[in-house]
Amino acid sequence: MKSVWKGRLVYEIYRAVTRAAGPALYYLVEWRRRRRWWKKQGNTERVPPFAAPGVRPPDTPLVWVHAVSLGEALAALPLVRHHYSASVPTTSSFVILMTTTTFSAFEVVKDLLPDGVIFQMAPIDTPAEVQRFIGYWDPCAILLIESELWPNLILYAAQKGIRLGLLNARMSSKSFKRWSTPPALPLISLMLSKFSLIAPLSNTEALRFQLLGASPTIIHFAGDLKYAAGDYEVKEKERKMILDDLKEQIADRPTWLAASIHSGEEQVMLRAHNELTKMFPELLLILVTRHPRDGHRISLDLKGQKVNVAIRSKKEVISRSTRVYVVDTLGELRVLYRVSGVAVIGGSFLPGLCGHNVSEAAAASCAILTGSYVGHFHHMITEMRQINPFSVKQVREERELVEALKMLLGDEKIREMHRKAAKDSFEILSKGVVRSVWDLVSIFVL
Numbered sequence: 001m002k003s004v005w006k007g008r009l010v011y012e013i014y015r016a017v018t019r020a021a022g023p024a025l026y027y028l029v030e031w032r033r034r035r036r037w038w039k040k041q042g043n044t045e046r047v048p049p050f051a052a053p054g055v056r057p058p059d060t061p062l063v064w065v066h067a068v069s070l071g072e073a074l075a076a077l078p079l080v081r082h083h084y085s086a087s088v089p090t091t092s093s094f095v096i097l098m099t100t101t102t103f104s105a106f107e108v109v110k111d112l113l114p115d116g117v118i119f120q121m122a123p124i125d126t127p128a129e130v131q132r133f134i135g136y137w138d139p140c141a142i143l144l145i146e147s148e149l150w151p152n153l154i155l156y157a158a159q160k161g162i163r164l165g166l167l168n169a170r171m172s173s174k175s176f177k178r179w180s181t182p183p184a185l186p187l188i189s190l191m192l193s194k195f196s197l198i199a200p201l202s203n204t205e206a207l208r209f210q211l212l213g214a215s216p217t218i219i220h221f222a223g224d225l226k227y228a229a230g231d232y233e234v235k236e237k238e239r240k241m242i243l244d245d246l247k248e249q250i251a252d253r254p255t256w257l258a259a260s261i262h263s264g265e266e267q268v269m270l271r272a273h274n275e276l277t278k279m280f281p282e283l284l285l286i287l288v289t290r291h292p293r294d295g296h297r298i299s300l301d302l303k304g305q306k307v308n309v310a311i312r313s314k315k316e317v318i319s320r321s322t323r324v325y326v327v328d329t330l331g332e333l334r335v336l337y338r339v340s341g342v343a344v345i346g347g348s349f350l351p352g353l354c355g356h357n358v359s360e361a362a363a364a365s366c367a368i369l370t371g372s373y374v375g376h377f378h379h380m381i382t383e384m385r386q387i388n389p390f391s392v393k394q395v396r397e398e399r400e401l402v403e404a405l406k407m408l409l410g411d412e413k414i415r416e417m418h419r420k421a422a423k424d425s426f427e428i429l430s431k432g433v434v435r436s437v438w439d440l441v442s443i444f445v446l
Contacts, residue, residue: 007190010183014151015127022126029124032103056118056137061094063446064139066122070105070330071226071357072145073098075168077112078228078434079143079441084114094446097137099123104292108331125150134160141445145225146170149191158194165197165445167437168225170376171208172354179212189213197444199437202379218444222437224380226357227430242335249318250284250339254409257286257336257366260356261346266298268349268398273324275402280409284318286340288327290347290356295328302326337364341419342408344401345370358384358392362426367408367418368392369401387428390421 018025056062065080067073080096098113099122100106110119123133130152141163142153147170157164171179179188192198192214199222200206206219256276258269266287273285289295295313302309302324310316312327327336337343343366347356354375361368362384370392374381384391395401408415 004186004190004193006186010187011151011155011190014187018126018152019128022124022128025124025126026129057095061140062097062118062137063094064097064099064137064142065145066099066142066148067105067145068101068122068148070100070102070108071229072148072168073100073105073109074229075225076143076145077109079167079225079437080117081114082434082438084116094140097139104330111331123153125152127152127156130156134162141165143167143441143445147172147175149188151187151191154191154194163445164195165199165441166195167197167199167441169198169200169205169209171200171205171212172376176208176212185212197440199440201376204379205376220440220444222440223429223433224359224383225433225437226380227359227426228434229357229360242332243338246318246336246339251320253282253284253320254280255284255286255340256342256344256405256409257288257340258344259288259333259337259346259361260290261287261294262290262350262353263294265346265349265353266294268401269344269346270302270324272398272402272405276405276409277323279406282320283409284322284325286325286327286336288333288336288346292328292330295326299326299328334360334364337361337366340366341415342367342405343369344405348373349401359426359430362391362422363430365419365423367415368422369404369408370394371401372396383429384422384425387425388421390418391425392422393418 065076067076076098080098083096095116095118097118097120098109099120100109101122106119106121113119123129134156139157139162142157143165144167146168148166154164178184189212192209192212195214195218198206198209198214198219200209200219201224206221209219210216258266261269266289269285269287273283277283287298289298292313295311299309299311307323308319308321309324309326310318310322312325312329312332318325337360343361343364345356345358345361345368347353348371350371351373353373355370355373355377358368358370358377358380368391370381372394374394381392381394393404395404408418
């Protein structure tokens with residue numbers, strides 16, 4: 001009882017602060033939206049609404065699915081598509097409202113959703129915005145993806161009698177330590193008590209949720225939705241056109257791909273590439289930046305070093321003399337994995353980074369390399385390696401990265417063994433994940 005009282009007290013403080021900061025937060029988000037639009041359009045013409053208000057279907061229950069950024073949104077997509085598939089007999093029983101927080105996620109996901117899904121930007125977690133949003137859409141249930149624990153949203157939804165589920169639930173050691181501090185623990189315990197279902201990614205995370213106050217009766221396992229995201233085909237016709245075009249440009253050249261490269265990691269990849277070209281003079285590096293804005297800077301640096309570079313956003317063609325192809329666009333990574341049989345997954349080569357989803361590369365039958373800093377993706381990598389140790393190779397330093405790439409690029413038999421191991425591990429782990437998660441949601445939330 002005392003813990004609940006403390007949780008309410010901490011929440012009231014949070015609520016007061018976010019209420020006071022609400023107008024400033026709203027204008028900050030609006031300013032960022034406008035700046036992004038003007039950069040994209042190259043002019044200062046009138047900015048259209050980022051997400052149309054939308055119309056709520058009358059007399060139809062609505063389920064709100066929320067994912068913060070692109071990775072979480074892509075993980076939620078197979079679940080949304082499953083509801084709208086012909087194999088689900090209750091398709092017409094409710095509609096889905098899907099939201100994201102980041103602009104990059106919105107721009108990619110809006111074109112991938114099935115007909116009938118309502119797509120919006122998520123509200124800021126202030127009392128006024130949350131009450132307005134929930135009041136308008138009136139959801140019967142809210143499904144949050146991974147680690148979206150916002151006090152105003154969760155506690156106001158619970159007050160209105162809306163059932164809550166946390167899917168692909170993550171609780172990193174860093175977040176666990178932060179939530180375990182005396183001011184935060186009563187608040188997180190209060191929030192977790194409002195959920196009807198928490199589906200964690202691992203036993204470790206399940207234990208952390210329980211230590212923070214979640215009831216063991218609401219914790220159930222179903223698998224990682226990101227395995228299903230890895231098998232998701234984006235715009236089949238468009239994918240084939242891009243794939244055929246790139247394969248024609250690359251022709252028979254040896255190629256490796258560095259995916260989701262964060263600022264600073266490009267230096268690691270470029271040094272490795274310089275070393276590799278001594279053995280493979282025709283080698284092409286496809287460098288996919290995590291943030292498109294980094295592409296311009298990287299290409300300028302390379303041109304300053306007299307490196308022949310082509311830039312995807314400028315529709316530049318890969319020639320025989322092109323050494324680095326900088327991909328600074330969104331939503332094409334799954335296609336690019338199919339261009340190269342060797343993929344190095346970024347976000348894992350510098351301290352402070354937390355890795356990225358390796359299952360997307362595995363679904364495309366890539367031989368996969370990643371660095372040491374993989375965060376919560378350690379669980380996914382461990383699962384895949386338990387099935388086949390050759391499915392993912394972690395390297396600790398640049399020298400080891402170069403040696404691993406030399407082996408994969410220089411020996412087709414070894415490369416194909418790694419590719420098959422990755423694909424086989426992915427297929428075993430992805431089988432039935434969406435159905436399992438959907439069944440849990442149907443039993444405990446809907």
